[in-house]
Amino acid sequence: MNPVPAPNRRTDPVTVLEVLPRMDLAGETIRVVNLLRRLDPTEFRLLFCVTSGAPGSMDEEIRALGGEVYYCRADLRFPFAFRRLLRDVRPDIVHAGVAAFSGVVLAVARGSGVRRRVAHFFTTTDRRGDTVSGRLRRTAGRVLLDAFATDLLAVSEAAMRGQWRESWRLDSRCRVIYNGVELEPFGVAIAGQRPMPSLPELDEFGDVVTQPLTVLHIARPDPVKNRSRAVEIVATMCTRGFDARLRVVGRQSEEETKGLLTLARGLGVSDRVEFLGERGDVPKLLVNSSLLLVTSLREGLPSVVLEACAVGTPVLSSDLPGVAEIARVLPGITMLPLSTPNEIWASTAADLAIVPPTLDERREAMRRLRRSPFTMENWQRDITAVWSQPQPQPQP
Template identity: 35%
Template sequence: MQRGGAEMRTLEVMRSLRPLGFICDVVALSGLAGELDTEIEALGGRVHFCRRTFGWRRHLRRILRSGGYTVVHSHVHLYSGILLREAAHCGIPIRIAHFRSTGDGRGNNLVRRCYRWLMTRLIDRHATAILSVSRSALTAAWPRPTDARCQVIYNGLDLKVFSRELDVLALRADIGVPVGAGRVVMHVGNFTQPKNHGFLLRVFAALAKKDQSLYLILVGRGGTIEEQQTRALIEEFSLGGQVKILGVRDDVPDLLRCADVFLFPSVREGLPGALLEACAAGLPCVTSDIPSCREVAERVPGVDCVGLDQPVSVWVERLQRGLASGRASDPQAGSRHLIQGGFDLDTATEALRRAWTVPVVMRSGHP
């Protein structure tokens, strides 16, 4: 399992559930080892590699039948239909489809429509619970969000990491922001199409024309076409001295506490974990006006949603407003707001504990 927003939230819940007697094994459908595998194993879990090649479902059934499992919890969007069908055939009583995105980004041609129809039918037949990370993810993925099996469980953050001691100036210097330099705009997100790095660079380039002391810090997995395009734009806009690409980091909460404003122009999100982290760090946030970001803004102060159809100048004005307001003066304020909004780890852990313990009623006629 690789490091990413959904993966880190899952690992945090696994840590919280371990003292309650839950041991979680992971099936990696990529068939590839990941950065988080050793942490899963340290919690008593196993990582099974089940690459989707010829005979993979037979291999999956062997895993399910030999593990003594009571729960199969699938996070692979509509493809969960296949996995939950196999789990049902293996007699596993609790079978959960968990939607983490508002779409698959694969277009809407005839083949995709047929695929979605079939997978939805399989989930409907075999799922005992249908979870999502936000209202918007549920309504986008599931045709009947009032189904008795449906429940929104917000991802929860481990908020303790946002209050640990930190030498902000030392960390800023370590990432290339000199002591006494200007303010920092930060973005956290892998270099993929939904994160909209091209638009982000255009916004920052316009902002930097007004204040050349600003820095932009980009955190996230690269090695993609999107990263190449981002680097090309950095060169085109002559921003090489002001933009720092850090790649994958395991100290994102600390990095956010070094910033002055958070910029997040995603095209789509199930529930934006990086936005929640920025809120926990007390940062003013300027985000795209998409349903999941609005859902966070309804529950947590300091989130300014701007339409992606708005001109760059509007985004610049909102960032300037955020920089002027500054981060929360009380370092605990962000954590309190997330707890009040239901985005804390304890709330998420208890909701999942219940989901893994008490089966939800099945669709009528299908045991």
Template identity: 30%
Template sequence: MLVNARGTAARREPGSGTKLVYFAGGDVFGGVEQMILTTLERIDTRRWEVVLMHYADAEIGPLLCGARAAGIRTLAVARSRGSAALRIMEIVRALRAERPVIFHAHLPLPQYCRTPILAAAFAGVPAVVATAHLFQPLSNRRQATYQRILNRVIDRYIAVSNATAAELVGALGVPKRKVTVIPNGVPVEKFACTRGMRVACNRESSGTVFTSARLHPQKGLGDLVEAARLLPGVEFLIAGDGPLRAELAAKVQGLGLAARVRLLGHRSDVPALLQSCDVFALPSLFEGLPLAVLEAMAAARPIVACDIAGVREAISDGETGLLVRPGHPDELARAIRTLLSDPPLSRRLGRQAGERARREFSAKLMVERTCHLYDELTSN
């Protein structure tokens, strides 16, 4: 029987796996939800009895369908429109019924974890884990107070990059002993070059640039459209959806680029699109460790990305891609032009990116490290 610091025991049926509740708190399917799915598809369900908990009104169909296909039970909880206490109690009731040994919350920013994390603490879950995918400074005293509480009740933070870990400790006051760095991982075999995977692109163009991202200001996609204006004859494909779609579409139309810049919406054939492009570009303004870049690395594509924390931990300038300053579409266009005009350089950068992805950013390695952390927590 495992007893946590709050003195609550978690019972486990003889012969059953250790119960683990994953909490997906996002409203739409994005990079965080994809990483959860990648983990759930690979976790040993003989060792871990996994339940995926989510808000009932969240639009995360691909995650739920994928989890169920992997044999993972899903559990919806209502998102109360009342007080914070009511929202917490909805999750507390569900957790008391499930009696997990570990509660693992995945949310984009640590500040967004507070409702499910506090619920796990009130429910007496022995081990509480939170993955921090991004960092955002605390903006007021109320947030700082909540963060101090979270730092007490969370047993372990997982940071997806060293940069995120440093911010958790330095800016959010998380004790260093509570932070473990586990880089995001992708199914490298899924993105490796496979005969027949390519999709049709405009072969009359001077090259095809592809990106896969949520259409959100964070991703800097307006800069990519500006770069397209500076590269006549080059085709740009943007896969993904989000709140910026209408604004981006208007920008593309306004610049007269509709024939060359295509907003593809959500796509399930990203591996094939990667194999079809000449360059992958992601001009994000800030990131934790972007899955889209790791996927492009696994596909051995030449990459242009912004020189920001998190990205630098995957892309070494001139070795596994080219880095440019964020918010500078002229530099972005110049780097894309360099890769399109220098096939030997593109092949070398793509090959080295693929080798690094297999070595450091595989889904297998990510899941192994995560399960090792679970074992450490349950044996403590």
């Protein structure tokens, strides 16, 4: 005799449709693909919809892990295309991380009968800036989110204040879930580092050999990431007599790369700037770098700062509220206003980078992060807790 399932108990996995701009190597996409690796497929089924309408570098990996990527460009036809997608995949949850446009996404989801509709804020302000059209889009998006979101998540308190409202704590739908780092690759990178020599290396004349200062900048090609400022700071370091190198990591656009190369040539440092593109060995790059430089105009809670903290690589960042939230918990972070002259940025960068962390210091950094809120285990627990809540009852 076959057992009878308990009443109201699911026997099939919860289907979650994540809506993101594009599945490239970036903080939120790397994190959610790591989650896809971790999830029990009998408990959750994770699918993705990208509003750029463009393939990303992680699409094939997602499919190999049992997920799927769908393309619905955020244009006038989006509501119709997204409604068709919802009808085809029938998700239990729509989880949107596309800033103000999430309001449109969740409105369509509500009209299609999806009961749990989650908005997730990854940055402090919308990328459209403070233009009239940008303000109108944000206002319209917030009105739609207020009407149709069942849950409002943010990667930091600063992101929740900036994208939602100062009084967010009074809204029972709101919750801050800090980004988490998958620690194992960073532990492996630390373990693979060669111990520092106990005595300084000398050249043939008996002078101490100084190693170049390797400055790492990790970001996507977006004006908000302010990559040009990193070039200026490293150029100033070289002008002040430091042997500095800049390694730019992340997806490149032809237009931005051309502009950065022109800037580097004009500052006389074209031979000191290296474009590495998207890389899967960021932990190793961080361990082998003297400094992580963050020059962004705005961020929510930059994962790359957490990753640098995981291996003890010093961080010099613009004074972003989300970075300040990390610095309250983890050491090794120095912040400067972007209005500070390049000369001060350069001297601060050199001071931080001149003495590399020891192997023991890197191991201690890993232990600190493991005890912090910023682990993948904590992030997975909190995200899946939202997804596992009882489904809201349909509204009349």
